[in-house]
Amino acid sequence: MDKVAIDLHIHSLLSPCGEEEMTPNNIVNMALIKELDFIAVTDHNTAKNLPAVMAVAKEMAKETEKGLCILPGIEVTTKEEAHILAYLPTLEAAMELDQIIYQHLPDVMNEKALFGPQTIMDENDQIIGEVDKLLISATDIGVDQLFKIVTDLGGILVPAHIDRKSYSLISSLGFIPLELDVKTCEVSKKETFENVKKNFRFFKDYQFIHGSDAHQLEDMAEREFFLELPDMRRQTLIHYLG
Ligand SMILES: [Zn+2]
Ligand SMILES: [Zn+2]
16 A cells, blocks of 8 residues: 555646646646645646646656656536536546537636636647636536546546535535435545534545645645555546545
């Protein structure tokens, strides 16, 4: 068993609320400085910076001989206005989910002056495009439908920051639907697992992880949140979470 340091909820500058410093290279370098083992860059309703993030991590692994594993992910806003982390086994599966989500976003365009740019970068942190639809809109995908889509792609769901009063599955529905076959819920950095379990008794049946939900570099997790995993394969982590 290995003690694996994780931060599975990080936003790049592609999220309208993500700071400009959250470039693919800066995120990967910061994760290496902090000596994290497994990270996930989970932008709102998009995976379009994941090709760059994963390319950078691969390149850095060659240069530094330090292994940083990337779990492909997206923070999806369901039609219930709940934020759900979707984790996928491969970049290809994440890009497929990206396509599906884009079709389910309303035709509301991003107003840069209001929300900031939604920047897509390559592995050299060069800007290669922007997403035109506003990414913080809710999709019209229900949480049960999302479960089916993501499962079909080999992935799993983790309801995000379930202790929060807005944009969580608990704040929008008040409970986790029993038919929703999730095993793990994410709790904000500041809240304790014990408190959450005390406040919502049905949470006794779930396991928890912490994620930083970082929108700037300094907010990324330190080597502070650990999982016990037998190896460092993505599939192992996905199996543990779902
Ligand atoms: Zn969120
Ligand atoms: Zn987030």
